[in-house]
Amino acid sequence: MEPLLLVKNVEKSYKKSVNTAKALEQVSFEIDHGEFVGVMGPSGAGKSTLLNVLATIDTPTNGDIFIGRDNIAKMDEEKLADFRRDHLGFIFQDYNLLDSLTVRENILLPLAIAKKKPAEIAKRVDEIAATFGISDLLDQYPYQISGGQRQRTAASRALISNPKIIFADEPTGALDSKSATDLLESMSSLNEQHETTIMMVTHDAYAASFCRRILFIKDGRLSKEITRGNRTRKQFFQMILDELAQMGGAANDAI
Numbered sequence: 001m002e003p004l005l006l007v008k009n010v011e012k013s014y015k016k017s018v019n020t021a022k023a024l025e026q027v028s029f030e031i032d033h034g035e036f037v038g039v040m041g042p043s044g045a046g047k048s049t050l051l052n053v054l055a056t057i058d059t060p061t062n063g064d065i066f067i068g069r070d071n072i073a074k075m076d077e078e079k080l081a082d083f084r085r086d087h088l089g090f091i092f093q094d095y096n097l098l099d100s101l102t103v104r105e106n107i108l109l110p111l112a113i114a115k116k117k118p119a120e121i122a123k124r125v126d127e128i129a130a131t132f133g134i135s136d137l138l139d140q141y142p143y144q145i146s147g148g149q150r151q152r153t154a155a156s157r158a159l160i161s162n163p164k165i166i167f168a169d170e171p172t173g174a175l176d177s178k179s180a181t182d183l184l185e186s187m188s189s190l191n192e193q194h195e196t197t198i199m200m201v202t203h204d205a206y207a208a209s210f211c212r213r214i215l216f217i218k219d220g221r222l223s224k225e226i227t228r229g230n231r232t233r234k235q236f237f238q239m240i241l242d243e244l245a246q247m248g249g250a251a252n253d254a255i
């Protein structure tokens with residue numbers, strides 16, 4: 001079976017005043033359908049750049065990025081906008097909710113834009129809100145709920161249209177540990193029960209320990225990958241800490 005995401009020799013350079021700096025160099029890897037993959041590495045290693053390029057928020061300088069059969073690195077902006085809307089889901093640290101809409105309206109927005117039928121929308125909102133434990137909050141506004149509940153609203157919105165892949169950039173970055181655990185457990189159960197494919201950038205070894213595989217990136221290059229296999233989450237957490245300690249600078253970021 002072909003991989004869901006195929007990244008081939010991706011490079012990203014930024015023009016600085018006198019020279020160009022490479023944020024990504026010859027990055028190649030694959031993600032299969034149903035995987036939950038973490039991306040870790042020291043500050044400035046290129047994690048967000050990689051995620052932005054894969055999520056079509058930024059364009060690579062070189063290389064190919066296939067999601068299914070579509071090469072998004074070579075797609076024009078109009079097609080990309082449709083592709084992004086129809087096939088990709090995003091969860092960011094800062095939620096990106098619309099304050100003037102209720103939790104329900106925020107969640108259903110992607111389906112309303114896609115002109116789905118009201119009955120189908122209502123059913124899907126109920127299902128996804130139950131998964132994220134926010135069924136009782138659907139008529140509240142974002143300012144009336146906690147940060148953790150806002151992030152679960154954002155995650156519900158990201159998943160409502162059944163995207164091919166979810167890109168999450170430090171989704172637990174602004175959350176207290178209880179809210180972070182709730183979110184990670186929901187993401188993990190979606191991954192296990194519905195085979196939702198997730199790629200998550202994180203500094204945090206605890207958050208990363210919910211993933212099944214971790215890609216480590218250093219100085220813009222993939223340096224190593226580890227898989228959880230049959231290990232418990234706690235054993236995997238320790239394994240990630242050991243990797244970060246070996247990588248040097250990143251260990252301090254994680255603790």
Ligand SMILES: Nc1ncnc2c1ncn2[C@@H]1O[C@H](COP(=O)(O)OP(=O)(O)OP(=O)(O)O)[C@@H](O)[C@H]1O
Binds near residue numbers: 015045049
């Ligand atoms: N828009 C930009 N213009 C110029 N340089 C950039 C830009 N965005 C990122 N860079 C540079 O690219 C490199 C990688 O940055 P990136 O933000 O991807 O790292 P990161 O691993 O996500 O770091 P952090 O963990 O601190 O968020 C850095 O050297 C950064 O300064």
